[in-house]
Amino acid sequence: MPATRLSLRIIGIILLVITTGYAIWHFTSNEPLKVELVTVDRGVVEATVVNTRAGTIKACRRAKLSPQAGGQIVRLNIHEGDRVKQGQILLELWNIDLQAQYDLAKQQLATAENRQQEACILAENAQREYVRTQQLVEQGFVSAQRADDAHATAKANRAACAATAADVKRAQAQIAVSQANLDRMQLIAPFSGIVAQITGELGEYVTPSPPGIPTLPVVDLIDDSCLYVSAPMDEVDAPKIQVGQTARITLDALPDHVFDGTVRRIAPYVTEIEKQARTVDVEAEFTHPGQAAFLVGYSADIEAIIDQRQAVLRVPTQVIRQDNKVWVVDQNNQLEERTLETGLANWVYTEVLAGLTEGEQVVLSSSEGELAAGQPVTPKSPQP
The missing domain is CATH 1.10.287 (Helix Hairpins)
Structure with missing residues (x-):
């Protein structure tokens, strides 16, 4: 009799553990995962090309000036930062x-x-x-x-x-x-602009640069009324770019501003800085040059717009997984996996040709575990 009671007690404990485990598994497995969702909508989708390395703001006219003859500076009529007019005498030698x-x-x-x-x-x-x-x-x-x-x-x-x-x-x-x-004996401004740098002082002797021996220019003159951006584009993307295409210009110095521009020149040759990094220099001019005070030498980026489509069905590019698959939330707040047919795309948005309808919600991100079809989910607030 004692052995029978002990056996029954052990069996009861085992059944209790199994029942408790099942209950825990049942309630936890059905608890919805919190995921960040986005709604499929319509808008603009663009195909763009961006430079591989930082570009530079340059002046349409910039001259590093020196007198034609050597001599002692006896009259220096300018200072760095001065604005001069075309034909103005900058300095005079003895x-x-x-x-x-x-x-x-x-x-x-x-x-x-x-x-x-x-x-x-x-x-x-x-x-x-x-x-x-x-x-x-x-x-x-x-x-x-x-x-x-x-x-x-x-x-x-x-x-x-x-x-x-x-x-x-x-x-x-x-x-x-x-x-x-x-x-x-006189150095005359060939165009109107701003004096960027002066190498030489009153009473010093200046020498013109002999052939093959570069020397520092006496005056660096910049025409800042006409500026453009020069940036290197990957040789693979260069054939997509055409003169006259719309571009967006961004500056590291003004991160909150995007400036309208136009592609004005594409270099007719490939620059080989490194054997595995061949680029083509592309220039873009500002559509509205008076939008801000730019400095020559600012680092800048060019985003050339290759193609653009208006009012098309789109989703954020980051929701698309391998093989164009996305997680869609159905009417029962459960996950459904779909394969999309996509069109135009960039790093922000991708055009959806088939596989989704306007207003549906797709999973943007989840940090609570692996996702599976049929799994219940609940939306959470998007990350800032």
Whole structure:
């Protein structure tokens, strides 16, 4: 009898454990998982191409200027950050000797012009004298030899007048040479812009760059009225990009702004920085350049819009799993796995051609375990 009671007691304990375990499994397995859901809607889907490395804002015109000749800076009319106009003198080198040569050339020109005036007056007078002598010869008052002498004198004076005219032109040419030498001592702004950097101070000596030996420019001038972005695109994506395509430009310095742009140039060659990283430089200009104060050298990205479709059925790209499968929540709040037929896509949205209808809910994320078909779920608040 005691052995029978002990056996019955052991059997009862085993049954209690099994029953308790089943109850726990039953209630926990049917408890809905919390998942983050998104609703299938309609909107814009774009196919875009983005640069592989950071691009750079550049100026349409930027010149690193140096005087054509070497010399000592005697006049520096600018400071870094100054805005200058086209034709403005930026700096001037010592040129007293050249200025003296220029003044001498002007005096020589004045002398040559006076001599020309004298010679030409004599030539006119000699011509009139020859005409009068010829009339007297015809009337028989003077000999023909007198007329020949007058004619020779008139011709000689005309030749002297022509010679002095050549002297005037030579003096004018000498002035032009002297002026060119003076101009070489000045650095003139080729366009309007802002002075970015000055390498040199008043009294210092500057030297033009000899062939094959680069030296620092004296003035770095930037025309910041026209800016664009240059960025490297992967060679695989380059054939998709066309000049004139719409683009979006983003800047690291202004992360909360997106600027409209247009592709303006595609490099006709591939840049080989690394053997496994070949890129094509693409340039995009700002559609509205006055939207913000940009600095040349800002890092920037170009997102070229290859294709765009309006009001199409779409889902966030991250909900799509391998083989275009998604988890859909049915009317009973249970999971159903579906396979989608997709169209245009980017890293944000994917166009849905078949497999979903507008208004259905799909699982965006879940952190409470593996998902399975038929499993009950409940929505949770989306993560910020």
